[in-house]
Amino acid sequence: MDINFFEKKAKRGPQVILPKDVGLIATYSGLSSGKNVLDAGTGSGWLAIFLANLAYPGKVHTYEKRKEFYELAKKNIESSKLKNIKIHNDNIRKAKIKSRYDIITLDLQQPYDLIKKLDKNLKEGGVFAIYSPNIEQIKECVEVFKELGYETKTFENIVREWQVGFSSRPVHSGILHTGFLCFGYKKGAEKTKKK
């Protein structure tokens, strides 16, 4: 995938997740080549594409219920030329999901409701990564995680771009907050086959 893919080729629709957050998701979820990921909602597909790019030959299954976002994400996935993403135009809350995954990423409203439903789809030693703009949803997730016996970690990150040269300083204005990232770690031995 071209490093300029997101800037030049991907179409933007619903608010997209930023590299700074994708980077933390990748490192704190233990993402690595060969892992399988379940992702919802797809939105513009950026997170699914980023993850698939790094998980290859692992697979990413991503769910988007809204027809117009599904169509947009589908085009972005096609442009990415990645073959290891499968997008479903389906409501993940109603979908019958049978496979088990190494990582489940949730970027949608009321993620806490879904954690219980998808617990059976997360392998022992697997990780939920929840992305939410507000702290209230994170609190509800942490409660559910504790109930299920998961360990949790919550982060936020502030990334500033710098202008460097004659007058070096952080750029004056920009994004102060995108979302909180909450990771739920399921107990049990890591079952993913090592490379």
Place this chain on the structure above:
Amino acid sequence: MDINFFEKKAKRGPQVILPKDVGLIATYSGLSSGKNVLDAGTGSGWLAIFLANLAYPGKVHTYEKRKEFYELAKKNIESSKLKNIKIHNDNIRKAKIKSRYDIITLDLQQPYDLIKKLDKNLKEGGVFAIYSPNIEQIKECVEVFKELGYETKTFENIVREWQVGFSSRPVHSGILHTGFLCFGYKKGAEKTKKK
């Protein structure tokens, strides 16, 4: 690789790069499965291991001149069970490097000196990722990048862990600064074979 690898198995020696910085390096360097990476200095080997984990089946070549760090990193690489890292106990400033890479990561003193030397080892469309604690080294890198016709982007990130529950707030104290990240983008079409 086990998601707890770094906490449980890796041995710490020289100061290690943090997940927050590795995450930004991964996303802003266009790292993806199949890419080849040149890395120096190895230090404890954490960055090399993180990158190899995501770049597989791409390869990571990493250089460390100090014998004791080389020995430590070698053990960490062995524990990671990753087969796509090759570590060299050699001074990258003197080494004869012939291959061309998609990404070159530098986490050592005076990185600017090395950019000119390694320019020939970076493919068209490739990316340098420089990690430096102070702004002076970043300024020197940006100057060299401009001279060579690269585009650059410089970032720093502040990641705060939150305690979430009855009393939700960022943790009181911790790391305020690790390093600046400076990316140099080489002009030219991306030549990496697409998956």
Place this chain on the structure above:
Amino acid sequence: MDINFFEKKAKRGPQVILPKDVGLIATYSGLSSGKNVLDAGTGSGWLAIFLANLAYPGKVHTYEKRKEFYELAKKNIESSKLKNIKIHNDNIRKAKIKSRYDIITLDLQQPYDLIKKLDKNLKEGGVFAIYSPNIEQIKECVEVFKELGYETKTFENIVREWQVGFSSRPVHSGILHTGFLCFGYKKGAEKTKKK
């Protein structure tokens, strides 16, 4: 007051409020020479001393229920040589307060309970400044303020010290979070006599 008062003379007891937070309280509460302030709980007395220092010849009345903190704060106030602070060894929740103030600062548990009680003690156009480590207490305060018809503003600040010289950068580690600051602005004309 000596600029080194806090570093050299004041005794530290309970956790003290930092200059970065005092600075925001001063600017967002409209503190100025001649204003009268009600403050609780006193703690080590630092906030009261800072405020009195700037409000002079205005007065600061500060309440502390715990005997040992009261004794400590009393000593700090004496060392400051400021004559415009009156400290009360009393529980502000039970105290009969009749005066009306320009500014009321609360740095104690369950501040929201006190806002309703002290509303009658805040002049038209006056300001409550609430300092709380967690977001839950701030939420409760904002609800009470809305009920009472106040406008509110909530802030947090991250201050980093820099080392500047040969290698310039923010210091590696330190304080990531102290508290949130919530200001409640009471409607009505400012009645403080202008200088």
Place this chain on the structure above:
Amino acid sequence: MDINFFEKKAKRGPQVILPKDVGLIATYSGLSSGKNVLDAGTGSGWLAIFLANLAYPGKVHTYEKRKEFYELAKKNIESSKLKNIKIHNDNIRKAKIKSRYDIITLDLQQPYDLIKKLDKNLKEGGVFAIYSPNIEQIKECVEVFKELGYETKTFENIVREWQVGFSSRPVHSGILHTGFLCFGYKKGAEKTKKK
């Protein structure tokens, strides 16, 4: 002074200094009622007004060489109704300044040139507060301060406003950086007469 003075009455001209920075200047310069301040350049006059408001009955002398900024600041100072500010339409680099001050604040280009000139105008135990958007000017100031035997402290602060309620979180975008604050502390006993 009305707490809404800056929002409702003051006219904005050149870029104004923000409350977050004024707050740090107030606390780290040891500003208190009765201290005398020298300030340059005036700009819109906001910093001078803030300082005068807190230093009263101390005086603030402020210098602005550009006629149009001087006229604007003069109007702002008149609206503030503060009687303890004197504004000079003069270039501070050329002005003959004889008085000695407790605090000197500089918010202009090449502040380092002025530190040496104004050293004689700062009392023993006094403080320079330098506000500069870029790190290069701060480095030059720190060098001059060291040469003169001053101690220094440099800070930057990131203030985020929060929306608090049903969905609590920092506001999405805004100001990431205004300036660095560098304080130079002159040796010697504090000579300001205590209140």
